[in-house]
Amino acid sequence: MNGTDGSSDEGGSFADWLQGTRQVDLWWTLAWYDTVLRYRRSLLGPLWITLSMGLLLLGMGPLYAVLFDVPLSRFYPHLALGVIFWHFFVGTITEACQVFIAAAPYLKQASFPLSVFVWRSLAKQVIQLAHHIILYVPVAIWAGVGLSSRQLVFVPGLLLVLVNLHAISIILGILTARYRDMAPIVASAMQFLMFLTPVFWMPDALHGRAKYILWNPLAQLLDVVRLPLLGAAPAPGTWRFLGCFTLLVVVLAAALYSSCRRRVVYWI
Amino acid sequence: MAELVLEDVTVEFPIFGAGATSLKTTLAAAATGGRIGRDTGVTVVQALREVSLSLAAGDRLGVMGHNGAGKSTLLQVMAGVYPPTQGRVIRRGTVSSLVNPAMGIERDATGYENILIRGLIQGVSRQEITRLTPEIAEFSGLGDYLAMPVRTYSTGMLMRLAFSIVTSFRADIVIMDEWLSVGDAEFRERGAVRLRDLIQATGILVLASHSPELIDRECTAVVELCHGGITAFRGERPLGGG
Numbered sequence: 001m002n003g004t005d006g007s008s009d010e011g012g013s014f015a016d017w018l019q020g021t022r023q024v025d026l027w028w029t030l031a032w033y034d035t036v037l038r039y040r041r042s043l044l045g046p047l048w049i050t051l052s053m054g055l056l057l058l059g060m061g062p063l064y065a066v067l068f069d070v071p072l073s074r075f076y077p078h079l080a081l082g083v084i085f086w087h088f089f090v091g092t093i094t095e096a097c098q099v100f101i102a103a104a105p106y107l108k109q110a111s112f113p114l115s116v117f118v119w120r121s122l123a124k125q126v127i128q129l130a131h132h133i134i135l136y137v138p139v140a141i142w143a144g145v146g147l148s149s150r151q152l153v154f155v156p157g158l159l160l161v162l163v164n165l166h167a168i169s170i171i172l173g174i175l176t177a178r179y180r181d182m183a184p185i186v187a188s189a190m191q192f193l194m195f196l197t198p199v200f201w202m203p204d205a206l207h208g209r210a211k212y213i214l215w216n217p218l219a220q221l222l223d224v225v226r227l228p229l230l231g232a233a234p235a236p237g238t239w240r241f242l243g244c245f246t247l248l249v250v251v252l253a254a255a256l257y258s259s260c261r262r263r264v265v266y267w268i
Numbered sequence: 269m270a271e272l273v274l275e276d277v278t279v280e281f282p283i284f285g286a287g288a289t290s291l292k293t294t295l296a297a298a299a300t301g302g303r304i305g306r307d308t309g310v311t312v313v314q315a316l317r318e319v320s321l322s323l324a325a326g327d328r329l330g331v332m333g334h335n336g337a338g339k340s341t342l343l344q345v346m347a348g349v350y351p352p353t354q355g356r357v358i359r360r361g362t363v364s365s366l367v368n369p370a371m372g373i374e375r376d377a378t379g380y381e382n383i384l385i386r387g388l389i390q391g392v393s394r395q396e397i398t399r400l401t402p403e404i405a406e407f408s409g410l411g412d413y414l415a416m417p418v419r420t421y422s423t424g425m426l427m428r429l430a431f432s433i434v435t436s437f438r439a440d441i442v443i444m445d446e447w448l449s450v451g452d453a454e455f456r457e458r459g460a461v462r463l464r465d466l467i468q469a470t471g472i473l474v475l476a477s478h479s480p481e482l483i484d485r486e487c488t489a490v491v492e493l494c495h496g497g498i499t500a501f502r503g504e505r506p507l508g509g510g
Contacts (some may be wrong), residue, residue, distance in 0.1 A: 029385065030388075033377055040376055041376075050286065108348065108349055109365050109368055111349060111363070265351075266281060266282060266350065
C-alpha cells in the first residue's frame with residue numbers, strides 16, 4: 001500500500017490508530033460493499049434479517065406481554081429496541097473476534113493500520129442497525145411514543161456505545177488473533193449475557209438483590225440508546241457507571257493496541 | 269525520494285501449536301506453575317537473520333534463493349508487513365507490492381467497483397481512481413465485462429483486471445515476486461511494456477525470482493538468501509552492512 005508517511009516502522013501506536021481512523025473512505029467503502037454485495041442476487045439482502053426480526057417481534061410481543069403481565073403498549077417498544085440493539089451488540093462483538101484473522105490477506109501483503117479493519121467491521125454493523133431500526137417506527141407509532149427533546153440524548157448515547165464497541169473490538173480482535181478459543185468463549189458469554197440483560201424482560205420486574213444484574217455493562221449500554229428513544233432519560237448512575245467502564249475498556253484497548261499491534265500480523 | 273534501509277533485520281515467527289494458542293492451556297500453565305500446560309513452549313522459526321541492506325532511488329535489487337530461503341519474508345518486511353523482531357527498517361516513499369495483485373478483489377462486485385475498491389486499498393484517493401479508471405478499463409481490454417460481477421470472469425480475465433489496476437498506480441518503491449505476466453500472448457506483450465513503464469518511473473525496485481536471466485536483465489544488484497541470511501552479493505556498489 002502507498003503509506004504516504006511510511007517513513008519508518010517506528011511511530012506511536014496512537015498515530016497508527018489515528019491514521020487508520022482517518023482513512024474513512026477506505027473502511028466505509030469496504031463496509032458499504034460488504035453490505036451492498038449481499039443485496040445482489042437477493043431481493044431483500046440484509047433486509048431478510050430485518051424481516052425475520054420483525055416476525056420474532058410480532059410473535060413475541062403479545063405473548064411475552066401476557067406472560068410478564070405488562071401492557072403491550074409499554075412492552076412492545078421496549079422489546080423492539082431491546083432486540084434491535086442486542087442484535088447490533090452481539091453482531092459487533094462476535095465479529096470483532098475475527099476482525100484481524102479475516103483481514104489476513106490484506107495484512108500479509110502490505111502495511112495497514114489495524115484500526116482500519118476494526119472500523120470496517122463496526123461500520124458494517126452500523127449499516128445493518130440502520131436497516132433494523134426501521135422496525136421501531138411502526139411500533140413507536142402504534143404505541144404512541146411521543147416525540148420530545150429527550151430523544152436527542154440518543155445521539156450522545158449512540159456515540160458512547162460506538163466508542164465502547166470499538167474499544168471492545170480492538171481488545172477481542174487482538175486476543176482472538178493470539179488465542180483462538182476466545183471466539184467460542186465470547187459467543188457463549190454473549191448468549192449468557194443475553195439472559196442477564198433486559199432485552200426481553202422489563203427491568204422493573206426485578207426485586208431486591210436481583211437488581212444488581214442491571215449493572216452489567218451491556219445492560220447499561222442498552223439503556224443509553226433505548227431509553228432516549230422511548231422518550232425516557234437514562235439514570236444519572238448509568239452515565240457515571242458507563243463513564244468508568246468506557247475509561248476502562250479504552251485504556252485496555254490502548255494498552256493492547258500499543259503492545260501487540262506489531263505482533264498481530266505474526267499471529268494470523 | 270525513495271529510500272529503503274534494513275539494519276540487522278531478524279524476523280522470527282512463533283509457531284503456535286494447538287497447545288500454545290489455547291487460552292485454557294496458558295491459564296492452566298499459569299495457575300499450576302506450568303505443570304499441566306507444559307507444552308506452551310512456543311517453537312520459533314527464524315525466517316530472516318541479521319539482514320542489512322541499503323537501497324536508494326535508482327536501485328534495482330534482485331533477490332534470489334531456494335524455496336524457504338526467506339525471499340518472501342524479505343519482501344514482506346520491505347513492504348512493511350512484518351515489523352522486524354530485531355533490527356530496524358527505514359522506509360521513505362510510497363510502497364506498492366505486486367506480490368498478489370488480486371488481493372482484496374470482491375468476487376460479487378463488478379470490474380468497475382473493484383477498480384475503486386482495489387485502488388482505495390492501495391491508498392489512492394477516490395478522485396485519482398476516478399481519473400485513472402477509463403485508462404485502466406481500456407488497458408484491461410475487458411470492455412462490457414467490467415460492468416459484470418467479477419465472479420463471472422475466467423481466471424485469466426480476473427488477473428488481467430488485477431494487473432491493469434495495480435500497474436496503474438505509481439509508487440516510489442515497487443516490490444514484485446517474479447515477473448508479473450498474465451493473460452494471452454497479446455496481453456502479455458502490452459503488459460510487459462506497461463510493467464516496464466511502471467518500473468522505470470519507480471525509485472526502487474525489489475524483484476524476487478528464481479530466474480537468473482530475469483534478474484540480470486532487470487536488476488543492478490543481486491542478493492542471494494540462504495537460511496534467512498544474505499550469503500552472496502553482486503552489484504556496482506556495496507548495499508550497506510551485508
